[in-house]
Amino acid sequence: MKKFLVLSMAIAGMMITGVGHATHASEGVADKGAEKAAVCSSCHGADGNGMADNPLYPKLADQVPGYIMAQLKAFKDGSRQDPIMAGMVAALSEEDMAHLDAYYSSLPVMNIGIKKEDEEQALAGQKIYRGGYSKLNISACMSCHGPSGEGIPIQYPRVSGQNAAYTEKQLHAFKDGTRKHPMMNSIAFLLSNEQIKQLSLYTQGLK
Ligand code: HEC
Ligand code: HEC
Secondary structure, X not given: XXXXXXXXXXXXXXXXXXXXXXXXOOHHHHHHHHHHHHHHHHHHXXXXXXXXXXXXXXXXXXXXXXXXXXXXXXXXXXXXXXXXXXXXXXXOOHHHHHHHHHHHHOOOOOOOOOOHHHHHHHHHHHHHHHHOXXXXXXXXXXXXXXXXXXXXXXXXXXXXXXXXXXXXXXXXXXXXXXXXXXXXXXXXXXXXXXXXXXXXXXXXXXX
């Protein structure tokens, strides 16, 4: 009941920090995940914050508990397609996935901000993120991803601090239907390429 209350308050858009941390799995499980993550670190970074020289490798650190597990399963059953990740999950059991999920969601995310010259575009992105885009009936991103982009476990991922190039690629994939999700497909379908760019820059700098 308490959990439900916290969740519905977060959905109502209230500033509750640490909701994600409250449900982080126990440290023992995260430790097992740390061992299994060795193979992942060449792309997702030793600290889960990706690689500075390849922004298409997403950050996994401080992702909402449950989301990484769900994505690994989706890569494995083919409902989310990526040639690299398909190979990476082939040998993972559900238990491995749960351990990896616990590990990455326990790590702090590093926010590198955005370049000065991108600030104007990010500001345009902020308007949509917070207020939606009523002309096209697009709902505010923050109603599902949280006012500071921290996400809401287990379904709504963190988007703040994520590399803009990766976010941009995902929004295009939702828009053209190559990545499938009923909520995100209908939202991204209505976004212009320019709005996608603006939102991606905004969320990278969002804390
Ligand atoms: C050779 C590079 C590489 C390795 C190694 C790798 N990944 Fe990935 N991973 C990627 C790329 C690229 C993507 C983005 C796929 C896309 O664009 O949809 C990704 C995406 C993901 C996502 C989805 C993130 C999100 O925000 O939706 C998860 C979860 C993930 N990887 C976990 C892992 C785990 C766990 C391992 C180790 C078992 C691993 N990856 C190893 C390259 C890699
Ligand atoms: C009605 C709820 C809802 C709204 C509103 C919403 N999202 Fe999402 N979003 C989701 C869900 C659920 C997922 C997870 C999809 C999955 O499991 O594959 C998601 C996934 C994403 C991802 C992929 C994250 C990753 O790590 O791969 C991005 C980026 C994203 N949303 C951005 C946005 C932006 C930008 C907006 C506003 C224009 C927005 N979302 C509005 C529910 C929502």
